[in-house]
Amino acid sequence: MTADVFLFWFLAIVTLAGGLTTIMITNPIYSALSLAFTMVGVSALFVTLNAYFLAGVQLIVYAGAVTVLFVMVLMMFDLKHEVTAFTRGKISGMVKSGIVAVLAGILVGSISLTTDIFSKSGAAPEAVIGGDTTKELGKVLFSKYIFGFEALGILLLMVAIGAVALARSKGGTHAKQ
Amino acid sequence: MPSSDLFLEVGLSHYLVLSAILFVAGMAGVLLRRNAIVILMSVELMLNAVNLSFVAFSHYMGQMDGQIMVFFVMTIAAAEVSVGLAILVSIFKRYKEVNIRFFEHLKG
Known part of the structure; x- marks a missing residue:
């Protein structure tokens, strides 16, 4: 090992x-x-x-x-x-656990069935990236995905404003009843 | 695949199965817990599982796009947590508890 x-x-x-x-x-x-x-x-x-x-x-x-x-x-x-x-209620809890177990089985089964095919055809497993990938990541991020990056900046600004507005409405955590 | 190979050689499917199990654990948390903060934590767990499978695919296919997607998912997850916790604070202000039975109506 x-x-x-x-x-x-x-x-x-x-x-x-x-x-x-x-x-x-x-x-x-x-x-x-x-x-x-x-x-x-x-x-x-x-x-x-x-x-x-x-x-x-x-x-x-x-x-x-x-x-x-x-x-x-x-x-x-x-x-x-x-x-x-x-969650309360034994039956609904059992139903939920059963759903989760079925999903786990489906996921693991499909992975073990498909990765075989995946490794035989298509991308060769030798195409593994070696070494540090930070430089390539930066290059791709600032050329191909530059609009997504900018949109992310706007989203973060809006979320910061929105979180403050939500938490402060009606006096924040110190509201008088 | 013989069982000795399964433990002695780590490949893409190992990372994918780990990610699937983490995702399912997060989903169980979302379905079974009653505390809204723990539900948010379970959502974070699911997002992390998906990130793990993105990075695994990116590594084994030799392409960078998966890592870019992980970058975006992380940022959006942080945004989601901040908004979710702000909503929880305002719900706690009103009901003094964050059990999800107070989320049933979602009005004023």
């Missing part, structure tokens, strides 16, 4: 454990903590796929900013008295 194979399995286990803990645990603060774990795991998986820039962005945006935002909002709310963390 070579080092990168071991690294993949280790990171897969960490990421999956973090993801499952996020949805299973009842205290939302611990959910946010394990979500941060999952984000770090996904970022390390990006490193194993040679996407170094995206790994850094993932660490900064998700494991940094988004998690801090979640934790801040959780601290603002007083959520100690959570009794019904999961």
Whole structure:
């Protein structure tokens, strides 16, 4: 077993454990903590796929900013008295779990059936990008996808204004009843 | 595929299966949880799973477009979280709880 194979399995286990803990645990603060774990795991998986820039962005945006935002909002709310963390009703819960299980089976089955064909025809598996891809990423981003990039800037400005407007309407968190 | 090969050699399908399982876990969270903040976290989990499969495809096909798409998805996910949490703050102001049963009517 070579080092990168071991690294993949280790990171897969960490990421999956973090993801499952996020949805299973009842205290939302611990959910946010394990979500941060999952984000770090996904970022390390990006490193194993040679996407170094995206790994850094993932660490900064998700494991940094988004998690801090979640934790801040959780601290603002007083959520100690959570009794019904999961959906009520055994039948509907079972139906939902069944739907999820069926979807998982379909996805994994279709992946294992199609990647065989995929690797035989079409793109050769030797076309793997090696080394650092940040330079190429920048070149493509600022030439082919420049309009998308600019639109993203406008979207971020609008979202910043909209979030402030939504949270501040009727006095923010300190509203008098 | 023999089972010893499955554990000794990591390929595209490994990353895709991992991403599928993460996505399904996020979907289970969205369906089963009652706390709206945890639902938002599960949505983030699903987006991350999709990002992982984008990067895996980009790596194994030798094209950069998948990574560009991941870049866009990350930005939009951050925007979505900020707006979602702002909406949650205004709902919490009104009902003092963020259970999704307060989202049933979605008016004033």
